[in-house]
Amino acid sequence: MSETNGNGKLYKLDNVSRVFRVGSQEVRAVDAIDLDIDRGEFVAVQGPSGSGKSTLLQLLGALDKPTGGSLSFDGRELTKLGQGDLTKVRSRDIGFIFQTFNLIPTLTAEENVELAMVPIGLNRGKRRARGTDLLEQVGLASRSKHLPSKLSGGEQQRVAIARALANEPRVLLADEPTGNLDSQTADEVVAILRKLSAERDVTVVLVTHADEVAQRASRRLRMRDGKLLDQPAPGLS
Amino acid sequence: MFQFGYVFNELRRRLGRTILTALGLAAGVGLVIGIIGVSQGLDQAQAKVLAPLSSIGTDVLVTRVVGASSNGSSATPTPAASAQTDPRANRGFFFGGPGGNNNNLNVADINALASENSNVTTDLSKLGKPGTKFTHDFFLSATLLSFPDQALSQVAKLPGVVSATPGLTLLAEHQTGTVPQITAELKTGGDTITQNINIAPPSASEQAAIDACLAKRRAAGGSGGFGGPNPSASPGSGGGDFRGGFQSCLPERFRNFRAQFRTPLRTIQQVVNPPQTDIKTTSYNVAGVDPASPRAGLVTTDQLTAGKWLTAGQPNQILVANSYANKNKLKVGSTITINGTTFTVVGLVNPTLTGSTSDIYFPLSTLQKMSSKTGRVTQILVKTSSASNVDAVAKEIQKLLPGAQVVTTKSLAAQVTGSLGDAKKLASRLGGALGVIVLAAAFIIAILLTLSSVAKRVREIGTLRAIGWSKSRVVRQVLAETVGIGVFGGVVGVGIGYAAALAVGAFSPALTATTNGVPNIGSSSFAQQIGLQSSTTTSTVSLHAPVHPTTLLLGIGFAIVGGLLAGAIGGWRAARLAPAEALRNVG
Numbered sequence: 001m002s003e004t005n006g007n008g009k010l011y012k013l014d015n016v017s018r019v020f021r022v023g024s025q026e027v028r029a030v031d032a033i034d035l036d037i038d039r040g041e042f043v044a045v046q047g048p049s050g051s052g053k054s055t056l057l058q059l060l061g062a063l064d065k066p067t068g069g070s071l072s073f074d075g076r077e078l079t080k081l082g083q084g085d086l087t088k089v090r091s092r093d094i095g096f097i098f099q100t101f102n103l104i105p106t107l108t109a110e111e112n113v114e115l116a117m118v119p120i121g122l123n124r125g126k127r128r129a130r131g132t133d134l135l136e137q138v139g140l141a142s143r144s145k146h147l148p149s150k151l152s153g154g155e156q157q158r159v160a161i162a163r164a165l166a167n168e169p170r171v172l173l174a175d176e177p178t179g180n181l182d183s184q185t186a187d188e189v190v191a192i193l194r195k196l197s198a199e200r201d202v203t204v205v206l207v208t209h210a211d212e213v214a215q216r217a218s219r220r221l222r223m224r225d226g227k228l229l230d231q232p233a234p235g236l237s
Numbered sequence: 238m239f240q241f242g243y244v245f246n247e248l249r250r251r252l253g254r255t256i257l258t259a260l261g262l263a264a265g266v267g268l269v270i271g272i273i274g275v276s277q278g279l280d281q282a283q284a285k286v287l288a289p290l291s292s293i294g295t296d297v298l299v300t301r302v303v304g305a306s307s308n309g310s311s312a313t314p315t316p317a318a319s320a321q322t323d324p325r326a327n328r329g330f331f332f333g334g335p336g337g338n339n340n341n342l343n344v345a346d347i348n349a350l351a352s353e354n355s356n357v358t359t360d361l362s363k364l365g366k367p368g369t370k371f372t373h374d375f376f377l378s379a380t381l382l383s384f385p386d387q388a389l390s391q392v393a394k395l396p397g398v399v400s401a402t403p404g405l406t407l408l409a410e411h412q413t414g415t416v417p418q419i420t421a422e423l424k425t426g427g428d429t430i431t432q433n434i435n436i437a438p439p440s441a442s443e444q445a446a447i448d449a450c451l452a453k454r455r456a457a458g459g460s461g462g463f464g465g466p467n468p469s470a471s472p473g474s475g476g477g478d479f480r481g482g483f484q485s486c487l488p489e490r491f492r493n494f495r496a497q498f499r500t501p502l503r504t505i506q507q508v509v510n511p512p513q514t515d516i517k518t519t520s521y522n523v524a525g526v527d528p529a530s531p532r533a534g535l536v537t538t539d540q541l542t543a544g545k546w547l548t549a550g551q552p553n554q555i556l557v558a559n560s561y562a563n564k565n566k567l568k569v570g571s572t573i574t575i576n577g578t579t580f581t582v583v584g585l586v587n588p589t590l591t592g593s594t595s596d597i598y599f600p601l602s603t604l605q606k607m608s609s610k611t612g613r614v615t616q617i618l619v620k621t622s623s624a625s626n627v628d629a630v631a632k633e634i635q636k637l638l639p640g641a642q643v644v645t646t647k648s649l650a651a652q653v654t655g656s657l658g659d660a661k662k663l664a665s666r667l668g669g670a671l672g673v674i675v676l677a678a679a680f681i682i683a684i685l686l687t688l689s690s691v692a693k694r695v696r697e698i699g700t701l702r703a704i705g706w707s708k709s710r711v712v713r714q715v716l717a718e719t720v721g722i723g724v725f726g727g728v729v730g731v732g733i734g735y736a737a738a739l740a741v742g743a744f745s746p747a748l749t750a751t752t753n754g755v756p757n758i759g760s761s762s763f764a765q766q767i768g769l770q771s772s773t774t775t776s777t778v779s780l781h782a783p784v785h786p787t788t789l790l791l792g793i794g795f796a797i798v799g800g801l802l803a804g805a806i807g808g809w810r811a812a813r814l815a816p817a818e819a820l821r822n823v824g
Contacts, residue, residue: 055817058817058820061703063702063703063816063817063820064815064816064817083708084707087702087705087706087707087708088705090702090703090704090705091704091705091706092705094705095704096700096703096704098700098820100696102696102697102699102700102703102820104243104697104700104701105250105697106243106246106247106249106250106251107243107246111239111242111243111246114239115239115243115701115704116704116705118239118240118706118710119704119705119706119707119710120705124239127239147250163704164704167704167705
């Protein structure tokens with residue numbers, strides 16, 4: 001870990017592949033990617049549909065395991081961890097933001113934020129306090145008792161950001177966070193993401209189609225057919 | 238706990254799904270409770286009809302029935318007794334019982350029967366002077382023979398016997414009317430009997446003797462002429478003296494003759510008018526119970542519907558059966574007079590001992606005195622220390638009292654026909670299967686609805702996994718939700734079941750049951766021989782579906798099990814969802 005801290009690398013991907021088998025066919029969703037992501041970076045991943053962006057994000061988020069290569073997160077080799085440990089990594093170190101917000105429809109805004117604090121064992125008081133604080137920071141203090149169905153798309157995504165930050169993660173992984181939002185709201189959401197990640201020293205990896213969103217990233221990666229275009233994988237002829 | 242709130246919110250805010258799943262479980266649970274209730278109702282109805290003994294705190298009923306045989310039509314006595322014991326061995330008061338396989342009465346039975354019923358041979362002339370009105374109640378034991386109450390103490394001493402209570406059941410004949418004139422006059426004599434005798438004329442030697450005698454007399458007396466020996470000559474001409482002389486000269490044959498004759502044999506028929514009387518006879522059943530045994534006997538305090546139980550030491554108190562009371566407009570406090578004694582009704586009862594229900598219950602000693610049966614009883618009602626030794630006690634009693642008919646609750650069962658029997662058979666054959674099918678259907682519905690819910694919540698489950706919820710936590714969540722639905726469904730189901738049971742109770746369908754009652758008047762082989770009705774009793778019982786608290790708890794338990802099952806399967810399905818796949822499916 002000290003080594004990782006030393007050179008500021010949060011992620012280190014070596015020849016990472018994720019191959020799906022559909023019948024007799026192999027689909028190389030992520031194909032031999034080498035990639036380092038530093039702490040505090042705001043990385044945008046772009047690419048057409050089916051290029052493997054979301055799969056890469058899931059590998060980074062410990063939701064899925066590579067079928068090849070090595071993937072080190074914060075000095076830990078994720079490919080060697082079991083499901084239980086991966087769950088722990090997700091609960092402690094990773095925050096997810098989805099295109100479709102993925103709020104639990106039966107829970108209020110503040111309950112949705114609290115949801116992410118349940119696995120880390122925070123007591124009710126601390127959960128409430130942190131939830132209120134986060135909703136304030138995303139500008140939704142007055143909407144904390146509302147169900148998702150009573151919130152606008154932008155508001156829902158801000159609740160999702162608050163939820164993603166609730167476990168004080170090292171990295172925020174956002175999959176098309178502005179995909180379902182109009183451009184003005186998208187700007188607001190990206191602004192919030194930038195602000196909070198900067199304040200909290202949280203690394204952000206953001207998958208997006210939108211150039212205007214990608215432009216606000218500190219680094220832009222492009223993917224096609226499972227490969228990173230800007231950083232050709234070694235050995236690729 | 239957060240998860241509890243989450244579960245609650247899930248149930249509350251997905252009310253449609255919650256209600257649908259809960260209703261599925263509720264319907265199943267309600268039906269099962271209904272089935273259990275009806276089944277228990279049938280059990281109760283059967284117990285009421287088939288096991289009348291238990292309701293009067295009795296496990297074994299001992300009676301002495303004329304011609305009691307091991308294959309008798311009533312409840313089967315323990316066969317061992319008739320086969321293994323000597324019916325007359327040192328037991329003078331029980332005899333003649335084991336009749337083997339024939340229905341013939343033995344002499345002892347006939348004598349006993351005649352003796353039992355002798356006191357009721359009505360001698361009208363003894364009821365008073367002709368023309369006077371009379372009212373009298375006669376008590377007869379018909380074919381249910383009495384026996385000395387010393388049998389009671391013997392039975393009470395048997396191991397396993399908790400109590401032995403006496404009972405005396407008699408048939409009462411209530412007669413009212415006028416003492417009739419019963420005299421017939423027969424006159425005899427005054428007959429004229431004519432006899433014609435032809436006497437043979439004197440023979441030659443006799444004539445000679447007569448002549449000689451007459452000649453001798455004539456010579457001695459010299460009086461009067463004599464018409465000669467010719468018999469045709471008038472004898473009168475000779476005068477009185479001659480007549481005497483003549484007679485004395487006749488041979489013995491003419492002076493005295495004897496003949497025997499018999500008057501013709503005749504039968505004199507004289508019609509005697511039958512006694513002109515207006516005697517009316519009504520019958521009712523009476524029983525003597527021990528006032529000191531309010532918990533066991535032919536009737537017990539359990540069957541008391543009004544008033545109070547007999548007070549010991551009050552010989553003139555009686556209990557009256559509701560049916561008899563209604564018919565005769567009797568109530569608590571009413572009085573009736575029987576053979577000059579006034580009795581007060583202290584309580585109304587609803588007797589349940591099929592075949593032996595009586596109309597009036599007297600203190601035992603009172604009835605014994607009235608019926609000239611002091612020290613005699615017709616039933617011994619035995620309570621055993623536990624249900625398991627009923628059979629053993631019955632066997633012991635049979636050994637102790639050969640000829641006794643020993644009936645146990647169990648031996649009364651197994652003999653039922655009619656719609657109750659059919660329903661009971663149906664319930665026992667199909668009830669269980671139906672319950673299982675209904676429950677299984679309810680469980681399957683709950684499982685399918687839960688699986689469908691899990692399928693609809695793939696994104697939610699994927700999200701939970703993504704933000705760090707473990708598999709087990711997700712499974713617990715699904716499980717808690719379905720158990721919550723199970724509890725809800727259980728409560729609603731209990732309501733449905735309870736309502737169904739109430740509905741059954743409200744409609745209370747009538748079931749008929751034909752059973753072999755306990756031995757009573759007309760239940761013996763003798764009774765069958767002389768054409769009395771057999772001992773079968775057809776009773777109608779209303780079906781009720783009692784719902785016990787345990788049934789309700791069982792219903793909720795079923796629903797929770799259903800919820801657990803659905804949750805386990807749904808949770809397993811959710812746990813199998815790889816988080817990435819779950820999110821990808823949505824994306």
